[in-house]
Amino acid sequence: MYLDDYGRKWFKGNLHTHTTVSDGSRSPDEVAATYRAAGFDFLAFTDHWNPSKTSMQDGLLLLPGCEYDVGTSVVDGIYHIISIGAQHPEKIIRSSSLTPQNILDAIHEASGYAILAHPSWSLNQPAEILKLHGVDASEVFNSVSNVPWNGCRADSSVILDTVAALGMPLPMVASDDSHFYTGEECTNFIWLQADELNFDAIMDALKKGRFYASQGPKMAVEWDGSTMKVHCSPAKYVVFYTNMVYSAKRVAKGPGITQAEYQPGAQETFLRAEVIDEQGRKAWASPVILNL
Ligand SMILES: [Zn+2]
Numbered sequence: 001m002y003l004d005d006y007g008r009k010w011f012k013g014n015l016h017t018h019t020t021v022s023d024g025s026r027s028p029d030e031v032a033a034t035y036r037a038a039g040f041d042f043l044a045f046t047d048h049w050n051p052s053k054t055s056m057q058d059g060l061l062l063l064p065g066c067e068y069d070v071g072t073s074v075v076d077g078i079y080h081i082i083s084i085g086a087q088h089p090e091k092i093i094r095s096s097s098l099t100p101q102n103i104l105d106a107i108h109e110a111s112g113y114a115i116l117a118h119p120s121w122s123l124n125q126p127a128e129i130l131k132l133h134g135v136d137a138s139e140v141f142n143s144v145s146n147v148p149w150n151g152c153r154a155d156s157s158v159i160l161d162t163v164a165a166l167g168m169p170l171p172m173v174a175s176d177d178s179h180f181y182t183g184e185e186c187t188n189f190i191w192l193q194a195d196e197l198n199f200d201a202i203m204d205a206l207k208k209g210r211f212y213a214s215q216g217p218k219m220a221v222e223w224d225g226s227t228m229k230v231h232c233s234p235a236k237y238v239v240f241y242t243n244m245v246y247s248a249k250r251v252a253k254g255p256g257i258t259q260a261e262y263q264p265g266a267q268e269t270f271l272r273a274e275v276i277d278e279q280g281r282k283a284w285a286s287p288v289i290l291n292l
């Protein structure tokens with residue numbers, strides 16, 4: 001947890017973790033201890049098709065979580081969807097006729113929050129994502145979708161920028177999807193602004209989008225309808241992304257910059273900011289839709 005310049009609390013959490021309950025290599029207690037030692041405030045065990053329960057363990061809030069999946073071929077679409085905070089087990093029957101929309105609907109019926117997992121790893125197509133209703137957020141970065149555990153498809157920002165440019169600006173989370181605990185754990189997470197560390201406060205902040213994704217850098221974004229201002233921990237670059245493939249003023253350059261701003265033009269339809277520090281670690285703020 002850290003306090004920002006206004007005295008507000010930001011809690012650190014990972015919303016995608018596997019344990020020995022499915023195909024993870026560490027037990028739930030071992031995983032909780034690993035994240036607690038790394039300064040995490042909340043965590044969700046999202047074992048495949050095994051919903052977990054909420055609890056508070058030595059100051060670490062565990063949120064209910066589960067990872068559901070459908071599809072085995074890119075032609076038909078492969079979707080992995082994370083459920084967070086469901087009030088009861090989602091009513092999802094594993095079958096060949098199951099669709100990603102069925103999963104999203106069941107998560108919401110259980111009052112859960114639905115996150116599209118690793119769209120780049122899944123080779124999700126923007127046009128197919130646009131057909132879905134009720135995707136509450138998407139992973140912009142997934143630790144384990146990277147070498148040495150996978151090919152280099154950890155970063156989904158190109159897919160999400162395309163989806164945002166086509167009218168669906170999805171809030172962005174970064175997650176570990178930890179399975180092996182050989183270096184992918186505790187590296188990608190969200191900072192979430194809430195007054196208290198409990199189930200209701202964290203779920204409320206999540207559903208209201210009061211978070212940003214990070215690998216370490218901290219950032220705060222102000223948007224007044226014409227200018228986006230970013231305040232951040234010392235950065236090498238602050239990059240502003242929009243639907244425009246080129247913008248001369250897109251990148252603010254360091255070293256050590258702690259603020260940057262961008263005024264989008266009339267042709268720009270969405271805007272988001274990304275911070276990159278000297279070690280190459282990133283933080284991502286979610287896109288906002290522009291009505292200029
Ligand atoms: Zn997955």
Ligand SMILES: [Zn+2]
Pocket residue numbers: 016017018067117177
């Ligand atoms: Zn997973």
